[in-house]
Amino acid sequence: MVSLAAEQRVRLPALAAGWLTQTFVHWPFRTDQVQRLLPEGLTVDEYEGAAWVSFTPFLMADVRPAVLPGATPGLPTFPETNLRTYVRGPDGRDGLWFLSIEVGNPLMLAARAVGAPYNPGRLSLTHDGDVVRYSGARRGGSPSYEVAVRPGRPLTPTQRDVWLTSRWRAYTRRLGMLWETPVEHEPWSLRAAVLERFEETVTRAAGLPPPEAEPVVHFSEGVRQVRMGASRPLSPSRPAH
Template identity: 70%
Template sequence: MVAYGAEQRVRLPALRAGWVTQTFVHWPFPPEAVQALVPEELVVDEYEGAAWVGLTPFVMADVRPPGVPAALPGLPTFAETNLRTYVRHRDGRDGLWFLSIEVAFPLMLAARAIGAPYNPGTLDVSTNGDAVSYSGSRWIGDASYRLVVRPGDPIEPTERDVWLISRWRAYTRRLGMLWETPVEHEPWPLSDATVDVLEETLTTAAGLGEAPLGEPVAHFSEGVRHVRLGPSRPCVRGCVTQPS
């Protein structure tokens, strides 16, 4: 089981931001199909016998280094969309593995240094009445997506909701090494969401050729405003984050 609140403190963040206007769309997949897309140091985490892949578009707001207040004018705010799955390290610690990351702010491509699979593109997030729309297309290649959801009433997260949405570290791989990036933020405030439109080629571009095992599960969140991303560290003899 994973924790709904952050599992560790990030006392010395490398980056601070808000993650807002976020939608989570998840599909169950055969575990072996997803395992083929992650490095050998990681095992796909399963819930009720399935691996889960999430499409998570959002707005990354007020991106800044530590010590800079969120109220400072001119801080970068831009759209990002992640395609992710859920994994465990051989030491048992759970986390995220990104199959792809679409971003509308080219400076984020610096994170490729630790293997984060950023792809620059044209992304848009907009609200029309009670509908929230997301779209994006890569500058290189033809991967794209379009998603329209209608947020519903706030919910109390179920065990599955917590398992899908609350993860507190991300793994990447670069230069023959596995890296870990810890994250801390307040628990996600969640609502149900109805999917009106869902068109995407990101899963195929990531190498996931099999059909999902079921219909997508969707949630919406207004977001979290106090995100603290810790420095990424190589997992040479196991992954160790900053102490609590």
């Protein structure tokens, strides 16, 4: 069951970071359209009979090895944009599978070693009055996106809001195996949001058809106490706990 608060403590984190100024743009898709993009061992996690895909631009802040004290500066803040979907692993537990990750800091490309699909590019995040603007283009110029979002009132999260925004593990694939990375942070503080501009080719590049429904949009000022654990390989028969 998806929960607002972290499902587990990450007692020995590998990395610490903040995820700030985050917009979530979510669409429902037919389950078969998403399942065909997943590796063996993962199945689509449905909500109300649909698979969901989320486009999430944000700022990565103060990324550093967790062994360093909190007062130690991490990497300079930089934009990142994820295209992700919601899955269940071999043991039935819910998590995220990243269809693509666009990043403006080349140092993050080291995460490809654990199977994360990072793509280098030129990304920006700016403020224009009450509007937050995100833009990016992968190296070579495509795919790309231009997004302008106007945050609105604070939300008391519904069950769907929590389901779409709160996940406490991510899956990757490398060396022929699935790997699980646990995550812990404070609950998201969500606001309603309106898209004033949204143009992107990232979903098409990932192998998805055009969305058939209007998106659900959220905004958050972010979470600052993100603790990411070390990735561990999964056995198809590993029991849930």
